[in-house]
Amino acid sequence: MALLTPSVPGLVWAYQFHGHSKTCRRLPTEAGRDDLATPDSGDFLWLHLNLADQRVPAFLEGFQDLDPAVVTALTTHETHASMTLDDRMVYGTLVDFQRDFDADTRDIGWLHFAVCGNLIITTRLQPLRSIDRVRAAVEKNPARFHQPIDVFEAIVAEFQRTLISLVMELTEELNQIEDVVYGNDSRDERRRLAPVRRVVVRLHRHLRTVLTLMRRAAAADDDEMPAGFDDVAGRLTSRLEAVDHDVYALQDRARLLHEEIDSKLSSETNRHLYILSLMTAFLLPPSLVTGFFGMNTAALPFAHTDSGTGWAFAFMLLSVGFAWWLLKRAGIL
Structure with missing residues (x-):
């Protein structure tokens, strides 16, 4: 029944790229399945769907005879990154950051993608930061996108830029915490440092996973790669490796700050115990004297x-x- 629906279920946006004229056209949100065709050989389509619509899996199963593994990758709710190359197709799941209507967040989100011939399909459950920036780039300069793999490269590149902006934000937060820790203020900064460390650890874990997947994909057989994927994988690997060094340095810095805070608190505790021990040592002899004279005995x-x-x-x-x-x-x- 979903295939008989006049509009594409869960459609967030759809762009038709025209390779010869180097332009693109955004399809209306009420576009139907017949509007998604690419008439010329040099054209390709970018289809972005919202998985909150329960009709999306049924639509994809009957759309351009997609492989069942591709449909599964596009509709899964698994929360880990993956990437598969098979028969000149690449599909899987990428990590991204969620966004609200009026602000960006640091919450992790998941983008499912598939690059098949003259088609790239992306699906998500929550609004994501990087994918919206790629859409803005398409609107601004569609001539830079010659094939579907170029859109995929732009998505990963925007994820890397998002990581850089987050690293700068977290670095500023660590600078403020560091000023307090190494200053004369005795405030406990563990409450401020804990969420920063948690974000940095998650960034590093997901970034290492994406980087490993990209390296593995770059080492695959040429017969399995889509057109242009080899060069794209090399460029993306270099970009991710660069930001990985920054995230690792940030993680190491946060760990050292945590150790410094623990050391400072331990020194403060030892000083208090030292003062308490001295007070006990001075008060114990008078207590013995008062105890002696307070005995209810004769003489x-x-x-x-x-x-x-x-x-x-x-x-x-x-x-x-x-x-x-x-x-x-x-x-x-």
């Missing part, structure tokens, strides 16, 4: 004299002086 010294309390205070002061002399002689003070 206590100075019990029947008018100056007994004064003598007790004198013994307390002498015990404090004796404790001070012992600590001084032992090198503790």
